Amino acid sequence: MVSGKPFLTVEQIHNKVGELAGRISADYQGKDLLAVGILKGAFIFFSDIVRVIRVPLMIDFLIASSYLKDESTGEVKIHYDIHEEIADKDVLLIEDIVDTGVTLNYLRERILMKGPRSLKICTFLDKKERREVDVPIDYVGFEIPNEFVVGYGLDYDNKFRNLPYISVFKKQT
Ligand code: IMP
Ligand code: MG
Numbered sequence: 188m189v190s191g192k193p194f195l196t197v198e199q200i201h202n203k204v205g206e207l208a209g210r211i212s213a214d215y216q217g218k219d220l221l222a223v224g225i226l227k228g229a230f231i232f233f234s235d236i237v238r239v240i241r242v243p244l245m246i247d248f249l250i251a252s253s254y255l256k257d258e259s260t261g262e263v264k265i266h267y268d269i270h271e272e273i274a275d276k277d278v279l280l281i282e283d284i285v286d287t288g289v290t291l292n293y294l295r296e297r298i299l300m301k302g303p304r305s306l307k308i309c310t311f312l313d314k315k316e317r318r319e320v321d322v323p324i325d326y327v328g329f330e331i332p333n334e335f336v337v338g339y340g341l342d343y344d345n346k347f348r349n350l351p352y353i354s355v356f357k358k359q360t
Contacts (some may be wrong), residue, residue, distance in 0.1 A: 188359050192353035194336055195329065200352065203328045204232070207309060208239040210326060211279065215303075219304065220244040221276040223252060223269055225294070227348070228283035231340035232311045232328075236281065247271045249280075253290045263293040278303040283340050284312040288320035295322060312336065 222244050224233030237246060250267035277296060285291055291308060298306055309326035316333050335357075337343050338350030347356070 189337060189347060189350070189354045189356055192354070193338075194331075194334070194355050195339075197352050199264065200235075200339060203311075204235045205239055207326050207328060208236050208241070211236075211283040211309065212241040215240075215242045215244075215277060215279075218242070218277040219275060221271055221273060221278050222246050223280050223302075224248045225280060225282045225290075227345075228340050228342065229281050229311070231348070233281045236309075241281060244274070245271060251290055251294060253293075261325070263290050265297075267333055269298070273298065273301050273303040276303050277305045278307070280306070280308045282308065282310040285310045285316065285322065285324060286314050286317050288318050288322040291324075292320040292322045311339070312341075325354070 220242060222233070222237055224230065224246070227250070228247050231331055247269045248267060249265065249269055251265050252262055253263045256263065257311065280294065282291060295308065307325040308323065311328040313324065313327045313330045314333055315330050334355045335343065336353050337347035337356045339354045340348050340350045341353065343356050
């Protein structure tokens, strides 16, 4: 079940998106920004943040899923890959949450092989204490404790993505 009390409110989310967009807009002046949303989880954060980034940009998406066989190894599958040419682009990956870091590390190395002009990562949430693979993250919205959260694009079993705020999810026992 989803706890009734927001863990992060609509207002906190809105303010943080504005703050991150401000930093990104300043850092990407004069660059060729390609914002890449990692679906499905980042779909709401992505569409919120691109609308308040104040530099020209192009968008693309990546659909990836990770299958954790146990706590330490993960296998990442790509279901849709970036279609834009990235050699002359400053790529910014936009993710909903970083947990073990397995997914993002895999995507990062894969994109780096294609030789973008630059590559940075922005995540709305960071569960830092769960990290297993060290991935450099340039923009973090909120560092959160080791709780499973839903809403604002984040799901449990593809549900609760439409909650406008973020809540802690507890499995009913
Ligand atoms: P990682 O490869 O372990 O970093 O996994 C990251 C992915 O796991 C995210 O993109 C989410 O899809 C999912 N995930 C991790 N923690 C949560 C959570 O608390 N709520 C919803 N999805 C999560
Ligand atoms: Mg995700």
